[in-house]
Amino acid sequence: QVQLVQSGTEVKRPGASVKLSCKASGYLFTSYYVHWVRQAPGQGLEWMGVINPNGGTTIYAQRFQGRVSVTRDTSTATVYMELSSLRSEDTAMYYCARAPNVYGSGRSWFDPWGQGALVTVSS
Amino acid sequence: DIVMTQSPDSLAVSLGERATINCKSSQSVLYTSNNKNYLTWYQQKPGQPPKVLIYWASTRESGVPDRFSGSGSGTDFTLTISSLQAEDVAVYYCQQYYSTSPITFGQGTRLEI
Numbered sequence: 001q002v003q004l005v006q007s008g009t010e011v012k013r014p015g016a017s018v019k020l021s022c023k024a025s026g027y028l029f030t031s032y033y034v035h036w037v038r039q040a041p042g043q044g045l046e047w048m049g050v051i052n053p054n055g056g057t058t059i060y061a062q063r064f065q066g067r068v069s070v071t072r073d074t075s076t077a078t079v080y081m082e083l084s085s086l087r088s089e090d091t092a093m094y095y096c097a098r099a100p101n102v103y104g105s106g107r108s109w110f111d112p113w114g115q116g117a118l119v120t121v122s123s
Numbered sequence: 124d125i126v127m128t129q130s131p132d133s134l135a136v137s138l139g140e141r142a143t144i145n146c147k148s149s150q151s152v153l154y155t156s157n158n159k160n161y162l163t164w165y166q167q168k169p170g171q172p173p174k175v176l177i178y179w180a181s182t183r184e185s186g187v188p189d190r191f192s193g194s195g196s197g198t199d200f201t202l203t204i205s206s207l208q209a210e211d212v213a214v215y216y217c218q219q220y221y222s223t224s225p226i227t228f229g230q231g232t233r234l235e236i
Binding site: 002028035044045046047050060061095097101104105106107108109110111112113115116 | 160163165172173174175178184216218220221222223224225226227228229230231
């Protein structure tokens with residue numbers, strides 16, 4: 001079955017960077033865009049960016065420009081999201097999610113989602 | 124940015140009754156070339172990632188009970204649960220995918236019994 005499995009919990013100091021992974025299985029990796037969405041504790045959903053695994057092109061939300069980098073490794077069907085200059089407000093659950101709308105150039109609903117990776121930023 | 128505004132923020136409905144959640148976008152999410160509304164609805168239960176219920180504003184995802192339905196076009200959309208079940212207690216989000224600069228979500232609606 002189509003599945004996205006994310007790396008585990010991270011605890012980071014302010015100013016540090018974190019790199020999360022999202023391993024895809026059950027489908028042709030290069031055919032579907034992968035998005036990253038985060039959710040602060042008790043809060044709503046916030047879109048961060050998207051990658052086209054076929055070629056590696058990315059689009060990022062303006063508010064994360066310069067701090068976020070999404071990459072992929074086609075040999076392992078894994079997408080990575082690195083967020084730098086961490087601050088306490090970056091404490092959140094981070095999700096990767098596949099975009100099923102193959103004709104949308106990334107413009108899609110998300111299904112499935114990874115299980116999430118909790119990142120805690122604290123001194 | 125396309126701002127998505129849901130109403131109400133929270134909602135209490137009796138078992139078996141109808142629940143209605145609204146979502147309004149700050150600009151149209153109807154793509155005229157294919158006449159599709161780039162709007163989806165998710166259900167999120169505690170400790171779980173969101174689950175897609177509806178996409179293209181009114182297409183029910185496979186396996187989603189038919190008591191869930193989506194309607195609307197342009198800027199105004201509605202998620203309806205025709206007969207509330209106990210397992211429907213969750214937070215519901217709308218999301219537009221008309222623009223990826225950025226993709227945006229509503230603030231969420233908490234549905235309780």
